[in-house]
Amino acid sequence: MLPDFETCFRAMQSKDPRFDGWFFIAVRTTGIYCRPSCPATPRQRNVEFHPSAAAAQRAGFRACKRCRPDASPGSPEWNLRGDLAGRALRLIADGVIDREGVPGLASRLGYSERQLNRTLIAEVGAGPLALARSQRAQTARVLLETTSVPITDVAFAAGFASVRQFNDTVRDVFATTPTGLRARRRPGEAGEPGWITLRLPYREPMQLPGLLDFLGAHAVAGVETYADGVLTRALRAPSGPALVRLSAGDGAVRCSVRLTDNRDLAAVVARVRRLLDLDADPVAADDVLARDPRLAPLVRKRPGLRSPGTVDGFETAVATVVGQQVSLAGARTVLGRIVAAHGDVAFPDEPWRLFPTPATLAEVDPAVLPVPRSRGRCLQALAASVAAGELDLDAGADRDDIRARLLALPGVGPWTADYLRMRTVADPDVLLATDLVVRRAADELDIDLTDGLPSWAPWRSYATHHLWAHLYGDLWSVTP
Known part of the structure; x- marks a missing residue:
């Protein structure tokens, strides 16, 4: 509000x-x-x-x-809120309106178009179409100012239905023409051929090198690499494979994107922002957590510590199940074998692979998966549930519903459900009180976890990461 x-x-x-x-x-x-x-x-x-x-x-x-x-960075309010408006804004950022229209967005959320429109106007002052139009304008500006993509192609890549609509929107929003925006591009700014390079803003402070170290420590062979502070990974974008490279820039994340279809730019950027928790308000989180004198030294040591999300909720769920009761190195080995056996080639004649789809893993015999038989059955049930549309692990999922549906799967307990709620739907208020590492850190700090620490709300996910970091440093979680 x-x-x-x-x-x-x-x-x-x-x-x-x-x-x-x-x-x-x-x-x-x-x-x-x-x-x-x-x-x-x-x-x-x-x-x-x-x-x-x-x-x-x-x-x-x-x-x-x-x-x-x-x-500017997105409003951190929508990270906190799991209500209709918050879920809708996250899906709009992912490009759902461009792909499925307002009816598709309303259907994904389980509300009528009228109620969705009324809620968004009340909460953010604009309906879903206006919000999508604003996002298209921003995407168009980025493409015009940072790439050499022909102007006509930019119109459709940004999601506009016609060149006329594109021209009118650019004039209305930026008081110039597409040609005028293109003229702002400095020589050489387009970067590598085939790549779009962006600066992704965030609110200070931020522990970006530590966050990249965390993600790099969990990199799965074939899908991701991490070297010299640069995280590179393949992912499934709506229209085809994409490749992203992430590194620390000057007060922003340097993000280079290679797309099969430029229309996927907004969706890929939105997923990267969720992965790195770039729209968080770190000062608000740190202020609340530092009021506890036992947490205050941890906050001072790592101000702006983020709670990483994911670019693929299903991938994170599989990694979490595989990682149960095994080391991080062991889990990465198993996941690499699953990707090699069942993942798709991302780009011809290149080593990059895409994580297997839910439909693919749902059809795999659990006995052939490189995990114990019970865990294989859990993976198959998880994949089948996601493939059938019974379980959503994306930005628009209902946070309470996702936990209940996860707990209904064989082999998924409260810890796994809560961890996935924290990562896949970016819930900022999950305290993993039963986690062994969290408990060890809490014991060292003389923190009693039994009451759930309501004084840490609504930032208990960040408290969880601080407790992990207390024992494990920059590679602060041993969980895939």
């Missing part, structure tokens, strides 16, 4: 970038909207505030060319 006017105005005066993405400033005298950290200083009587870029655009304002508000 949008904070009150005075709170927003004070945040605007502070120029604190931590508020970027929380709300947007619209200046009635200029007709532009900005992020809170924009250097511009409009008078109080001339401003109004909007909860989303789409809402500001819907009200007739265009994006500031100086601060580029459309490129």
